[in-house]
Amino acid sequence: MEDYNQLIEIRKEKIEKLRETGVNPFPYMFDRSHMTADVKHDFENLEGQDVSVAGRIMAVRVMGKASFCHIQDMQGRLQLYIQRDAIGEETYTMFKTLDIGDHIGVSGTVKKTKTGEISVFANSLELLAKSIRPLPIAKEKEEDGKKVIYDQFSDIELRYRHRYTDLVVNPEVRDVFIKRSKIITAMREFLNDNEFLEVETPVLQPIYGGAAARPFKTHHNTLDTTLYLRIANELYLKRLIVGGFDRVYEFAKDFRNEGMDRFHNPEFTQVELYVAYKDYNWMMDFVEKMFNHIAQKVHGSSVIHFNNHEIDLSGKWRRLPILDAVKEYTGVDVSHMDEEKLRKAAKEMHLEITPDMGPGKIIDEIFGEFVEPKLIQPTFIIDHPVEMSPLAKKHRSNPKLVERFEPIIGGKEVGNAFSELNDPLDQRERFMAQMDLKNRGDEEAQVLDEDFLHALEIGMPPTAGLGVGIDRLTMLLTNQSSIRDVIFFPQMRPEKHS
């Protein structure tokens, strides 16, 4: 669909006119010597020297035979001073036809203007790419040291659908994604430094597993078989532990066919990692160290600011058994309740309890409603009921619990970990229990994976495993309240054209 727009028509005509005067509106390359930020940071050394910079025109102020404009590159903005007598009349005439949004390359001398702004005084200028669609450009002004932005591109739907535009005009959006990249880099560094091997496992799986969720279903034509987009990669990574890779991790796109809200996108990123010969106690220490490393790399500090809270990731985090947590925050001791009593207790707390929920799920409901939002400082919630953790090893001192933990920060869980279940007989029983839940109507109950059991039968060493939601972690470290603001292209309903 091509929408008619007078502004676009005018710019298309400009392209024709440029070609008529021998200017290629889309040349092939430009030799850039400096980024905009280099010019600013290195001003002392660069003053009076010639540099070449390139970027997108973001503001123009023409004053007859001289002009100012700001260009923007990946690092920021820089002012250019463009005089007719310095770049020649022909080029200057061409420059005056350029629009906000065009890419240009400029060579010139680094100097400060009368008002003290570091600028490049152009002695040559060329158009690098013409933009024909107007940019929803905002104007900004410093007032009392504060940045006031006028006419900001703020339509949330358009910002997500046209993220490239959002990134051009809203610098704070770009900052969030730069941090996201740094978070992943820091985590990868930390894992590699700890002897982990980065691996890849199937996205298309004949049996989905490793989490409680509804999958996306697809079909392979040649094999004429159903395949599922992975909801987790846990069972494959554990197969690799069986195979002798003692420390593995994978940054995985996972897919869950469930509702969308500010915490959930149908595809999301999770890092999962597994360590042979370790248990969940070791993993808790590891998580503390890893999160500190990441915060230091991204913020230069272990203290982060999230949602008006100051959160300190350093030191030892509180380790709180989930049943104790429920007791502490609700005053109700659920540790010895049977299913019937639990149901009653939950109803008294005005929770909606459906018949397919088992005791574990009911406890999880209570926890999610009354405890989790209150855990602002980093906390490990540990030792969950066995029934809600079919892949975790039974607690060494209580067979009704498993050795599991969830790190909770800012009132939201950012991960999940256990001492991995490696007893093939127990694992088979747990799968059978999940089948019972499935028969009760729990659509998210896990499916028995015979080949995974086969692997455990070959023998898996004691292993600690961890999953961390990268999107959630990024929200936390960039202080964003919606997952859509940490995913470049969040899932949207397809646009309908009439």
Added chain:
RNA sequence: GAGCCAGUAGCUCAGCUGGUAGAGCAGCGGCCUUUUAAGCCGUUGGUCCCGGGUUCGAAUCCCGGCUGGCUCACCA
């Protein structure tokens, strides 16, 4: 899925109890060789989300739909 709110120029928005659409910015034409929301003069630009209804007359009122946001419920 439910409730509330919103959709008007490229952007940000105004438009009251119905009388036939406006501002700033952007654009276009001028003036201007140190500006920074540059300024000054002039000016173009609209399927008022879509469809139906009420009315002499609808951006405005009513019904239906589409799209989005927020809140709530389930999953990371």
